[in-house]
Amino acid sequence: MTNQTEIKPWILIPPIVYRYMDQEYIDDFFSTGNLMLSCIKICKKIEIDTIRQDKLEGTDLLFLNSSDRQIGIYQTQDLNAHILCTSVKEDESFLREDKFNCTGYFKILDTHLFGKAILNSINNSIQGFEGYIEYLDHKIIKRSIPKLSLDDLKDVNDPNKISLDNIMSLSNKHSNLGVFRKPRLFEWQQEYRFAWFTDKIVNEYNFVKCPDGKNGQSDPFPPILIDHPDAGLI
Secondary structure, three states: OOOOOOOOOOOOOOOOEEEOOOOHHEEEEHHOOEEEEEOOOHHHHHHHOOOOOOOOOEEEEEEOOOOEEEEEEEOOOOOOEEEEEEOOOOOHHHHOOOOOOOOEEEEEEEEEHHHHHHHHOOOOOOEEEEEEEEEEEEEEEEEHHHHHHHHEEOOOEEEEEOOOHHHHHHHHHHHHOOHHEHHHHHHHHHHEEEEEEOOOOOOOEEEOOHOOOOOOOOOOOOEEEEEEOOOOOO
16 A cells, blocks of 8 residues: 555656747856846737737736626736746747847746845845736636625725725735636747746846856856757767
8 A cells, every 4th residue: 555644756747948038148157158038018008019929928807896886907917027938839920020029038947046146146036927918819817705895995195085005905916827728819928937026117128147147257047958950969
């Protein structure tokens, strides 16, 4: 008979993912360890300005339903996160102007170790997440809750007003990590995303120095983690 108290290993095999970007930035990454991270604000601007046009990047419409009322909250989440977008699909057609519009890509062989290494390179980081993008027909999130009182949303200093902080708290409680949701229109990207959360709002690109890439003396990570198309790593 099997011993039910026996501790048995359960191993999660991370996916191999591909980061598409211009070759000059890839070369800089592998020679100096510098890696450029994005954020919701930048992703939103890129998607609006290019043919991809994901105007809903980082936003959701959240409906909370109780027995006697429903409220809708249009929300932009995860503004305090650095982001890196990758794909689980290796496809040179992604380099085309009508897709990612870039000149190269590199392969990340161990997403967990990669994500943790970047997390430790961000000074004010709190926690990190990685995962597949959930593609939705409509970016509408519906949640049923036992009780929904407008009194809970009122400003304690002015009961005639609704508190934005209370709305955001309610929103975050019932719908988080909106950065991992996108419209189904973009399902062709097969995106796998990294998000590193900080204690401050992130509004611009940020370059981080990867731990093993100091002074350009070595590749940013051991060969087991990353494969560069021209580096001869296996």
